[in-house]
Amino acid sequence: MFVRSIVADAFATNCYLLAPAEGEECLIVDPGIGVEGRVQELLAEHGLRPAAVLLTHGHLDHVYAVTPVCAGTTAVSPYIHTEDRYRLTDPLSTMSPALVVALEQQFGRRATWSEPERVVEVQDAQVLELAGLRVEVTHAPGHTEGSVLFSTAAVPEGIPSDELDRTVLSGDVLFAGSIGRTDLPGGDPDAMRRSLRDVVLPLADSSLVLPGHGPATTMARERAGNPYLADL
Structure with a gap:
């Protein structure tokens, strides 16, 4: 599988492009703040054609560029869990005024939002056949109601398949050595604990984990050393 990543200037959010190979259709995952230009550069450089945008959840730092990314391509829609669909109406409204001001000062322009024209809602255990890839959706609330x-x-490509045989895009559910916070609106510590116990821990050790922030990891590494999984 062909994979490229972009780290957004704000919040260091990871945006990923996935495709069966160069020159084919691709999936864009979590286009955060200010990444649209670099997304277009990667598409052109590798001859990729977007088929869909996948959103692990609806926080602003993961969705801010979704509308321009979709508008810059043909017939591309964002996919998000039903429980987080409301966040795409106006994610700026869920942020504190002070944080919005801080973002505007950082980028030197007023923060604006326009809702995507067509949004596809996904559900737990749904299988998506997109861009030549078979993608499974697993609901894992706790960071937000609709985190997946x-x-x-x-x-x-380049990773020995006898060591790792699966890729998991974990959003802000699981990080290398940590997990997503639960003290933001829509967060729920009890739901996060259940998601870690019932969704994350059952993942095979042979899973490569691409998180929403920070470096890639593996499920074997997290099972052995992530303190938030140790007591589950």
């Missing part, structure tokens, strides 16, 4: 994991039975 997207997983596919393929790994990035």
Whole structure:
């Protein structure tokens, strides 16, 4: 599988492009603040054609560029869990005024939002056949009500398939050595604990984890050393 990543200037959010190979259709995952130009550069450089945008959840730092990314292509829609669909109406309204001002000062322009024209809602255990990839959706609330994991039975090129045989896009559910916070609106510590116990821990050790922030990891590494999983 062909994979490229972009780190957004704000919040260091990871945006991923996935495709079966260069020159084919691709999926864009979590286009955060200010990444649209670099997304277009990668598409052109590698001959990729977007088929869909996948959103692990609806926080602004993961969705801010979704509308321009979709508008810059043909017939591309964002996919988001039903429980987080409301966040795409106006994610700026869920942020504190002070944080919005801080973002505007950082980028030197007023923060604006326009809702995507067509949004596709996904559900737990749904299987998406997109861009030549089979992507499984797993609902994992706790960071937000509609947080999900997207997983596919393929790994990035160059990674030995006898060591890792699956890629999991974990959003802000699971990080290398940590987990997503639960103190923001829509967060729920009890739901996060259940998601970690019932969704994350059952993942095979052979899973490559591509998180919403920070470096890639593996499920074997997290099972052995992530303190938030140790007591589950």
